[in-house]
Amino acid sequence: MTMTEPAAALTVHNLRVGFGADPVVRGVSFEIARGECLAIVGESGSGKSVTARSLLGLAGANARVGADQLELGGQTVLGLTDRAWRARRGKDVGLVLQDALVSLDPLRPIGREIADSLRLHTTLGAAARARRVLELLDAVGLPEPATQVQKLSGQLSGGERQRALIAAAIALDPPLLIADEPTTALDVTVQAQILALLEHITRAGTAVLLISHDLAVVSRIAHRVAVMHDGRMIETGRTEQVLGAPRHEQTQRMVAAIPADKPRGTRLSLSTRPRDAASPVSADSTVLANSTVLDDSTVSAASTVVLEAIGLSKSYRRPDGSRHLAVDDVSFALQRGSTLGIVGESGSGKTTTARLLLALLPPDRGAVRVFGEPWSAASEKTRRGLRPGVGAIYQDALGSFDPRWNVAEILTDALGLSPGLRQRRRAPQTTARLLTLLDEVGLAAAVLTRRPLELSGGQRQRVGIARALAGRPEILICDEPVSSLDVSVQAQVLDLLDDLQRERGLSLIFISHDLGVVQHVSDEIAVMRAGRVVESGPAARVFAAPQHPYSVQLLAAVPRLPA
Amino acid sequence: MSDLEVQAELATQAARSGQPRRLGLAEATAGLLAVFLLVAAVTPQLLALGDPLGIDPLSAFMPPTGAHVFGTDESGRDIFTRVVHGTQYSLVIGAAATAIGLGLGIVLGTLAGMLGRVVDFTVNRFLEVLFAFPGLLLALLFIVIFGPGVATATIAVGLSTAPGYARIIRAQLITVRSAAFVEAATVLGRTRWQILLRHILPNTLAPLLVLATLGIGQAIVWAATLSYLGLGAEPPTAEWGAMLSAGRTYITSAWWMSFFPGLFIVLTAVTATVLGRSIDRRMRHA
Amino acid sequence: MAARLGGAIFVLWAVASITFFAVRLIPGDPAQAVLGGPGSQASPEALAAVRTEYGFDKPVLVQYLAQLGRLATGDLGRSYALNQDVGPLVLDQLGGTVLLAVLALALAWLLALALAAWSTRGGTVAARVGSGLEIVAAALPHFWLATSLIVVFSIWLGVLPPISTVGAAGLVLPVLTLAIPLAGFLGQILRESLLAALESPFVLSARARGESERGVLWTHALRHASLPAISLSGWAFGSLISGAVVVETIFARPGLGRTLLTAVTLRDVPVVIGVVMIVAVAYILMTLLTDAATRLVDPRLRSE
């Protein structure tokens, strides 16, 4: 904030980055003013992170970086020597990365990490640095800085260490702060707090460049949004404008894919059409109406409970010998043909609940009943007869496949046939069944001979769904099925699940940390916290009028597009 | 840790960082060497016509020349012929020792990995104790009890590698047993036996090929060490360690007597390492 | 810590038991075995003395307990071939081997660090060359390396003594022989983990703060990279002991390895058992040390 500063903290004109023969960034131009927050949004592979790193001269040893103009605070940084770059990094531009557990050196106290910036760029003595570190921690809202300063990043909570990481980046009050996916690994409530902190920093006059895959997240604090796709900036504009009236098709696709606040049954993906090609997209409204009807009828006697959890409890032994109650007296019921969403932050007991429902773990107390039959209490032998009726979809699709098998073998096995038979000797009717399955999940026949390792994330999850469908189940238990996917792929998979549920009358348990997703897919909802269900009920009701304070807090934190 | 575990760890590391399918120069060379070694082991006459034990006192101590590319030893035996014919010896000893170690390792590792906590605990403690006889110590203890010789040295090397195999197999079993795809199979309604046969065993046993390849190199070096120390094969047997041992006496005047057998030990060990890693990488990325 | 100590005592007890029963596996008269095997020209008096000392005439259980009792008081028995008590003999030889092992370990770390640091910075070619060197180094058998070093440095160049001497010069070749293969292993581990560390987000953070490459290496990356290598120390110790058998023999150095080999050749059972026991104790100490070193480098483990 001195003398004749130019308005732009950063000016980029026609930035090009390539690795080997492959251009990754193909001519990107933008500028950020002081006190402004610009968000660059794009899916994985769009070139957004490389762009951010090029601004620090850290695109990598074998990267070729070129630009017509690249100015930090009015001074060009094109062709800087390594030494000159080092003098600017930290001082003229700060960087905040995703997940401070690994972005701060896990072997060093956070105080030392923060003090490093001071040590490198100032002549402050050790005592002065220590004082400044405390001030910084205080400034980023870390409680009790004096005791936290000695801790390792692993000893802090996710929010605390992300604050510490920000403190390290702003230690020298750089005019520009680059935040690359700063909230991605965080729970929603913490994410909201960090976004608030970044907003605060912006207001204080720092230019903030926010990099994210999540339009909803950036919409909270970004003044302007730039959308990147395939190394190009396809759309730039004020946030409300880009999100409210996206011009570019890719932006439209991304906006549409955001599930939060989209009513149940609305299609999220633009590129994929409902598999029943005959039914026009408008038919969705009918479905939506149906599902609303269904919602209304959940209390009626016509519906039947297909799966029921009664007072489930499960505890684990911690390494120190104490017991940790992962699931505490959880009860709920899944109605035929409906979706029960279970939502909670990390450590809330969601996954343990899923494993209890799949009878992969015996409950300490309580029981699971399926189709009115004892399930958790039955012997595995008895249960095995019922297992085909209960399918499962996992977050880590890849890990859930035997690495030695190709898709054909996986699905043949799931059909209950011997997987050992190679394609050559497979009976024609088996192949026909495999192709039907693939068609149902929208995969081409060519994937049959591929191994899961060779497939994309979305394809893998489709194979996972196909496998779950092979036994013709009535119930599908989905544990975070879309959380490792890009937004547009997530949209496709969610749409697929929706289609399948309608066609087959499936009943779904849908477990996720993402309230937006859960809101979109669920008829009923159960909010979990610390092993307990704190609130449950029809999704519409819970989202409209949450009762429990935690639900209120959680809902408030959900990133939404501006209305 | 045992040598084997270190080798396996390094292979895993290399497999993680390496490119999936590229046939590197190292791999190609190792492949050619492996073929050469196998031919030498199976039909040594194809590569070297002479008699590895045939003496010719008049041409003793000849340095490497066209007639004797690796030179001759103190009794005029052609060292190239001996090295080629010695391949069989070394590979058979290495393979036998590996088979013994791997066999014992499979039994111990499977016991520990499959039979529940008490057995696991017991076997683990037992292995821990065996690790307190590091390196060649267990082999030397075995030899002092049963006397030196090729057979005892082979068994001794096998025994001393067994704990390493056992621990790797146990760890692999436990990893596979709790893998997501095993749970997925349970959810599909597969029985314990089906899961064991279709998933756990194949996924545990497949890496053994890598282990055995790495292990055979190690076993050859150890067996040669024992021969060198005079506790294994004895001269004039055309065994590499024994040849080196015989050559040590003449090291000041006939370096070739120890250089070439040693070179083949190193080449074999490197070949085993490179091939083991290559197989590992291919299996992971296949 | 109590659990660790308990574990250590358990291992020692088990090692003692295994060696005790191992000696009983020797075919024929155990007294004869103690005196040097079937062909030893042991006199009846000597045999009788050994039988009394070891209590071979008593039930096995009594012998076993008596043996444990002797070991507990530090009595390792007597070597009939060397005409000496095993305890003091083995302790005498310990120092030389420890010196050799410590120097070799230190040099191996230096070599490995240098090679790893060079090959991670020098691009693909350096990485390939580094990796190739490491694989070959790791495959070098001690006996061949020692002999080759002697040929080159003592016989051809005549710059280094081929045997251990009073001065430091005599240590060079033995230490190199032990260190080079070890450096091959450590180097591979270090290089891979160094690469991983240099790619990690916290290094990117540090660079973004303006940290120099040297600072990145020394403040962050090496510390992380050394963790997996430190965990190899227990194994490295074993490899050094095996190596010492060869190296001490070739370079005529006094030490445990040479004592062990001589004893194995003479089938001097009490000495072999004595060395095995000492090595087991040393191995246990080494694992405790490794733990301590890991904790020192990795503060995450301290808080637990």
Place this chain on the structure above:
Amino acid sequence: MRRPARPRRLLAATTGIVALGLLLAGCTPAGPNEPAGEPRSGGTLTYASGDAEPSCLDPHVGGNFPQALVSAQYLESLVSRNDAGQIIPWLAESWTPSDDGLTWDFTLRADVTFTDGTAFDAAAVQANIAHLQNPTTLSSTGYLALGKVKTVAAVSPTVVRFTLTEPDSALLESLSQPWLAMESPAALERSQDENCASPVGTGPFIVQSWVKQNAITLVRNDDYVSPPADAAHAGPAYLEEVIWRFIPDSASRYAALQSGEVDVIDNAQPDTIVQAKQSDSIEQLDSPRPGAANRIELNSGQAPFNDVRVREAFIRSANVDDAVSSLFQGTATRSYSALSSVEGTAISNAALFDYDPAAAAELLDAAGWNETDADGYRAKDGVRLSVEFPVSTNQSIPAEQSVFEQIQATAKETGFEVNLAPMDLSSWYAALASNDYDAVSAPYTKVGPDVLRILYHSDSIVPAPSGYFANLAQVNDPEIDALLTTAARTTDTDERSSLYADAQNRILEGFYLLPLYDQQNHFLLRGDVQGLRTLPTVAVPTLYDTWLNR
């Protein structure tokens, strides 16, 4: 702690060099480098031995060659031997046997004290003999050498009288050996462990310290007065200090000599001797050991070698000459005698040992071994003509093991299957004790031809309580027995020589043994080491006259 009583195979325990020797350099006292000038006092000499490190420095205990090598520097015997093979005075000035040969009076030097201050007198000799004959000393070599000594009495402080049970023509030769050297009676009083660590004698050096597996440090005895009669000078030794190291690996040992780390090495290998000859800075000293030559004994006690024709066939089928010349590269000369070439009484008969495969084949045909089996070996009644040949890796140097390998190869051409079985010392003794051998090579060092009695008298077939017996050829010939027994009692030199000649001829003609070469005893030394020589008794080096020209 009894060291297993091994009848003197003095061979070098671990790397024992077996030897054969070239008489070229002989045992000339002068240092090899001629323009040496006046001897100079002072300096430290490092000696590197390839022999096993003794477990006890007192050669009374046990009694093997490694002990003799080092103890010759600090212990002295009553008598010595000169290059001509005659017994000469040392600690004893003179001696007189009685006419019946049963009483010997030795007159001792009066001016000698042990390095601990104890006087050397008749009582000291008495104490030493008593120590050797005391079973708890566990003496093997010395004990056997004193087998005929009944009592030892002090006639006066300077005259000691040995009384024998029967005449012993080998008494003086026995007493000249280092294993019967004189030690301080006061020191002998100490515990055996202590005396083993620091024996006290009258020699030119004193044991100062002994770091096991590394080195023994010897310092000069400044009060030394008692060199043997054939020494080159009088008074204290020139060297101030001697470091006596143990370097079992022969290549390391030679390399250490080359680099100047050590000054003298023993057990030099043939190839290094050849190299040394081309080197300006390294000299050689060759001094074959006395007693028996190195030879392969054929076990005449069992088939197939119980047939003299098969024994001769084996000897004729072995091409020893080519083997020795290729492996020893001119450093060893082929022997045709049972005795070492340094023994004046040795009989050599080259004609008996010609390589003649055709003759061998005829002999085998005649002996009935006329079948040929699938592998090309001869057989009789379906039994293959095989020869079990256990080889002690401790006693046969690599070159000698290679000689055996070449014999194995040439004998195969005639149809013998020779099964070489290299084994450790313990297993080797076990194989011999259980009569599980047909051929064997066992070096044997003793001063004088009396060694023949030990090796070829039928009494030596009877195993000692330990199971060992010296007559490995299992020669059981009453005529040989008679000749050897008589010779051992005969003090007349000529008559004794003729008796031993008869005995040797009969042994050689019986084809009981295949002589190879003398027990090799090569030393290599730096060119500036002057005045090194070996004692003509058992050819151990003495550093008394040695000095450093630097």
